[in-house]
Amino acid sequence: MKRLLRSVYSLLVMFGIDPRRMFYAVRGLPRYYLDLRRLRSQSASGERAFVFGRPFPCLGERHAASGAAKGHYFHQDLLVARRIHSSVPHTHVDVGSRVDGFVAHVASFRQIHVIDIRPLPCTIPNIAFLQADMMQPIIDGTLIDCCDSLSCLHAIEHFGLGRYGDPINSNGHLLGLSNLHRILKSGGKLYFSVPIGPQRIEFNAHRVFSVSYLLSLFESQYRIDSFSFIDDDGALHENATMSTNQVRTNFGCVYGCGVFEMTKL
Numbered sequence: 001m002k003r004l005l006r007s008v009y010s011l012l013v014m015f016g017i018d019p020r021r022m023f024y025a026v027r028g029l030p031r032y033y034l035d036l037r038r039l040r041s042q043s044a045s046g047e048r049a050f051v052f053g054r055p056f057p058c059l060g061e062r063h064a065a066s067g068a069a070k071g072h073y074f075h076q077d078l079l080v081a082r083r084i085h086s087s088v089p090h091t092h093v094d095v096g097s098r099v100d101g102f103v104a105h106v107a108s109f110r111q112i113h114v115i116d117i118r119p120l121p122c123t124i125p126n127i128a129f130l131q132a133d134m135m136q137p138i139i140d141g142t143l144i145d146c147c148d149s150l151s152c153l154h155a156i157e158h159f160g161l162g163r164y165g166d167p168i169n170s171n172g173h174l175l176g177l178s179n180l181h182r183i184l185k186s187g188g189k190l191y192f193s194v195p196i197g198p199q200r201i202e203f204n205a206h207r208v209f210s211v212s213y214l215l216s217l218f219e220s221q222y223r224i225d226s227f228s229f230i231d232d233d234g235a236l237h238e239n240a241t242m243s244t245n246q247v248r249t250n251f252g253c254v255y256g257c258g259v260f261e262m263t264k265l
Contacts, residue, residue: 024060032057070234072195072257073101076153079228079238079259080191081105089149093183095134095176096155103127113147117166133166135159135175143183150184151191152176154257157206173207174217181221184264190222196229196250196258211247211258222262230257 012019040052077098084092084106093113097103099120106112107126114120120129158164160172169175184190199210218224228238229251240251250256 021060024063025057026059028057028059028062031062032059072154072193072230072234073098075230075234075236076193076257076259077102077105079236080151080153080193080261083191083261084149084151085109087149087189089147089189091147092149092151093143093147095150095152095180095183096158097151097153099124099127102151102153115143118164134179135166135169135172137175137178145185146183148185148188149191150180150188152180153191153193153259154195156180156192157194157209161201161204161206163204163206177217181264186264188264189225190262190264191260192262193257193259196256197254198250208255209258211242211250214258214260215247218260218262220265222264224260224262226261228259229253230259232256 009019043050043052081102091113092106092110093115094103094106095115096117097114099114099116103112103114107124111126111128113128113130115130115132115134117131117133119131120127156173156176158166159176160166160169162168166172180190180192194214195206195208196211196214197208199213200208202208215224224242226239227242228236229240230236231252232254237251240246246252251258
C-alpha cells in the first residue's frame, strides 16, 4: 500500500499537483490572515516606512525545518567535494553532475572542467564547460588521459534513456563508463555514484543498479578505495564494509545511492 501511495504521489507531482504542499498551504491559511491583520494593525499605529505590496503568502514554511540535510544529492555532493578538496588533484573533470550542487561546491575552492550533453548558457568562475555526448564511442582525442581526478555523480543511470535529449541506447551506461575510463589517467581517482537497489529500468527517469553488477563492471579496471551509501531514508553511511551479504542485498536499499571512490588500474 505504501508503494502504491508513493507512486500516486509521484504521478501527481509530475503533473504539477503536490498534495503535501497543498495540505500545508491550507493548514497555514488561518495563521496567515491572523498575522496579516496583526501586522496591519501595528503598521497603522507605528512608523510607516513600508507600504504593503502585493500579497506573497508562504503558507507551509512555518512547519518546515531549516533545510533538508539528507538525501542522495545533499550527501554525495558534500562527501565527494570534501574528498577532492583533501586530495588536491592537478586536474579535475566532472561528467554530468549537478551544476547547482556538486559542481558549485567544487568551484568554490578550485577549477573544475565540466562535460554535459546539455548546454550551460552562462559563464561561471572556476567552471570550464564542454558540451558533449559521452555515449559516443569516440570522444575528443584531447580528453583521453586528460585528468588525474574524475567525477560522475548520479548521471550514468540516465544515459540512453532520452530524459535529457540523449539518443535511446540500452547500453548507454556501458558506453559512458567506457569513456570515463578513457578520460582518467592510470592511477587517477574516479568518484562515481548511481542509484542502488534491485536492478531495473524506471523509464525514462533512470536505471537502478545492483551492487554486485557494478562490482562486476569495475573489477578489472579499478581498485575500490572506499564505498559509502545513502539509504532509502536519506541517511549517509560513510566507508561501509562491503560484506558478501550486504552486497547481495544492496545494503538494504530499494532506491538508495552508492558512492564509490576508486583508483584506475
